[in-house]
Amino acid sequence: MSKTEQVGRDVEEYFQERGPTVTFSKLRYSVQERRLCCKRGPEKYILKDVSGIMRPGMNAIMGATGSGKTSLLDVIAGRKDPAGLQHGKVLVDGRVVTSELRLTSAYVVQDDILMGTLSVRENLLFSANLRLNPKHHSSEDKNSRVNTIIQDLGLTDCADTKVRWSNTGCISLTLQQHLMSMTEFPLLGKTVIFSIHQPRYSIFRQFDHLTLMHKGEMVYAGGAQHALEYFTNLGYQIEPFDNPADFFMDITNGEAKSTSELQTVRTSLLYNGKNTLATTYCQSHLHKKVLEELDHVDKSIAEGAEGQNKPAEYATSFLYQMRVVCGRTVRNTLRNPQTSYAQLALNVFFAILVGLIYYQMPLTLTEGLQNRSGAFFFLIINMVFGNLSAVELFINERAIFIHENSSGYYRTSVYFLSKIFGDLVPNRIIPIFLFSAIAYYMMGLKPAFTAFLCFALTMSLVSLAGVGLAFLVSASVSSFAMANILIALPFVFMMVFGGFLVDLNGMLSWLSWLKWISIFRYGLNAAYINELTGQFFYSNNTVIPGEVFLESQHIDYSTWGFWQNQVALLGIVLVCMILAYIQLRRINRWK
Numbered sequence: 001m002s003k004t005e006q007v008g009r010d011v012e013e014y015f016q017e018r019g020p021t022v023t024f025s026k027l028r029y030s031v032q033e034r035r036l037c038c039k040r041g042p043e044k045y046i047l048k049d050v051s052g053i054m055r056p057g058m059n060a061i062m063g064a065t066g067s068g069k070t071s072l073l074d075v076i077a078g079r080k081d082p083a084g085l086q087h088g089k090v091l092v093d094g095r096v097v098t099s100e101l102r103l104t105s106a107y108v109v110q111d112d113i114l115m116g117t118l119s120v121r122e123n124l125l126f127s128a129n130l131r132l133n134p135k136h137h138s139s140e141d142k143n144s145r146v147n148t149i150i151q152d153l154g155l156t157d158c159a160d161t162k163v164r165w166s167n168t169g170c171i172s173l174t175l176q177q178h179l180m181s182m183t184e185f186p187l188l189g190k191t192v193i194f195s196i197h198q199p200r201y202s203i204f205r206q207f208d209h210l211t212l213m214h215k216g217e218m219v220y221a222g223g224a225q226h227a228l229e230y231f232t233n234l235g236y237q238i239e240p241f242d243n244p245a246d247f248f249m250d251i252t253n254g255e256a257k258s259t260s261e262l263q264t265v266r267t268s269l270l271y272n273g274k275n276t277l278a279t280t281y282c283q284s285h286l287h288k289k290v291l292e293e294l295d296h297v298d299k300s301i302a303e304g305a306e307g308q309n310k311p312a313e314y315a316t317s318f319l320y321q322m323r324v325v326c327g328r329t330v331r332n333t334l335r336n337p338q339t340s341y342a343q344l345a346l347n348v349f350f351a352i353l354v355g356l357i358y359y360q361m362p363l364t365l366t367e368g369l370q371n372r373s374g375a376f377f378f379l380i381i382n383m384v385f386g387n388l389s390a391v392e393l394f395i396n397e398r399a400i401f402i403h404e405n406s407s408g409y410y411r412t413s414v415y416f417l418s419k420i421f422g423d424l425v426p427n428r429i430i431p432i433f434l435f436s437a438i439a440y441y442m443m444g445l446k447p448a449f450t451a452f453l454c455f456a457l458t459m460s461l462v463s464l465a466g467v468g469l470a471f472l473v474s475a476s477v478s479s480f481a482m483a484n485i486l487i488a489l490p491f492v493f494m495m496v497f498g499g500f501l502v503d504l505n506g507m508l509s510w511l512s513w514l515k516w517i518s519i520f521r522y523g524l525n526a527a528y529i530n531e532l533t534g535q536f537f538y539s540n541n542t543v544i545p546g547e548v549f550l551e552s553q554h555i556d557y558s559t560w561g562f563w564q565n566q567v568a569l570l571g572i573v574l575v576c577m578i579l580a581y582i583q584l585r586r587i588n589r590w591k
Ligand SMILES: Nc1ncnc2c1ncn2[C@@H]1O[C@H](COP(=O)(O)OP(=O)(O)OP(=O)(O)O)[C@@H](O)[C@H]1O
Pocket: 031, 046, 063, 064, 065, 066, 067, 068, 069, 070, 071, 072, 195, 197, 591
């Protein structure tokens, strides 16, 4: 059998694979309400002992706003904080659901979480590249799948338009039909579970199974086409030409017309807070049948089905993920002029400004030393504060990262490294080398090329240390307001303890330790050593070596004295980056 035939066969097998049966029993989920001053309020039950079975096909969860539809879906998908699950379990084909489910299932969220700088096609291809194993799916296969989805969803006209600018809102019926086609056997036969508020009839009639929720309880779970009969038997009467979906919502809202006195009492009871519809459903043969089946599943687990639990793996390798995610980050950077081009323009502008202010500094005293000190302080402030824009990096993409990472697109390390390569090189390193070259030669600093390289290295490390701190803050908080406060504070402290604004040697000893974590101090010291060693300054008939000034400042100007500053800056960069990565891993992915 040729390789192509083998791949074709694997794809066929994938298509023929039937969707799983999802069972859940006695799910009780609560959240702790919060009061002022972080006081814990009472516990709020948002799912109250709900049990059910979802088979391959279209499984709809319906109910009014706040009835618990999304919570049920999230608990089933393993996306709700497990701390809130007081009782119950979810099984997929008789196996206990773990967070690994994210790697073998797809979860479509309501919110807009697409990369705005990419086109509709690019966004879909990104997902296909990461979720389909390249061993089983060739590039052509992925492209043709993406094309089919674009056609099915009626997005052909805006397929190559950036998501930010295109009207990608396909009508719900098209989306529904696409989901429906996924459930058809033998084509795919997948299990589709979705929450929907109030569908129109053309959509409702495509449902195979209906779960109706009210205040965290089930009031019906069974065949969608049998729901009308169920409620009619309870005494509710649908109006001619009424949409059954609207009718069911009216029943749960207590607005449905009843045919008997009894029903009026039932409706008022529902309104008085006691969910009699849920009680009625619990006593129905439908519910009893579900419990019997769940009992059967439980027994089969006890007999060893759980032992078949295999840990799921990512569809693609680490290196493949790096290639795809880095590709997107670079594309995103190139298409986002606010960050990359502005960063470059800002650096060129500041370099020319500094160059003009300190143009060709003389070697005469005292202006030669004073101007150099001022210039270095100014440059380092610019290097550190010029990176404030890095605080938005993880905050901007927080929702996208959480969704993609939770859905098993890529590992956290892949995303983090892609940001380092995609942001640091184009937005930080290249502009800084440009900045250094312009400013250095305009200011007339030491002409040796190696001195320029050491200067550019110092500026880059100072800048990277600032970025590292910004990354750490960005990965730790979710709002810009908080990030701005958290980043400004250490920067200002580090500036004070840089050695330019205050005599660090005469400082209170219990406070002066802060100089050891000051990016400004290491940057200034390295710049001074690089510029002043081997230089002579003139005052009338006196010649003073630059080393005299360094000694008066207690700066160690030996070779190691210079490099220890670079090592310290590199240490700050590494510590901040490692902590930022840890923070990224700790981001709360639960809803
Ligand atoms: N993490 C949470 N913290 C506090 N309350 C929550 C949380 N998740 C859900 N709730 C509450 O639980 C109830 C059910 O919410 P859920 O989102 O499941 O309802 P829904 O039926 O999907 O509503 P909608 O149609 O508006 O999305 C709501 O009152 C909601 O405020």
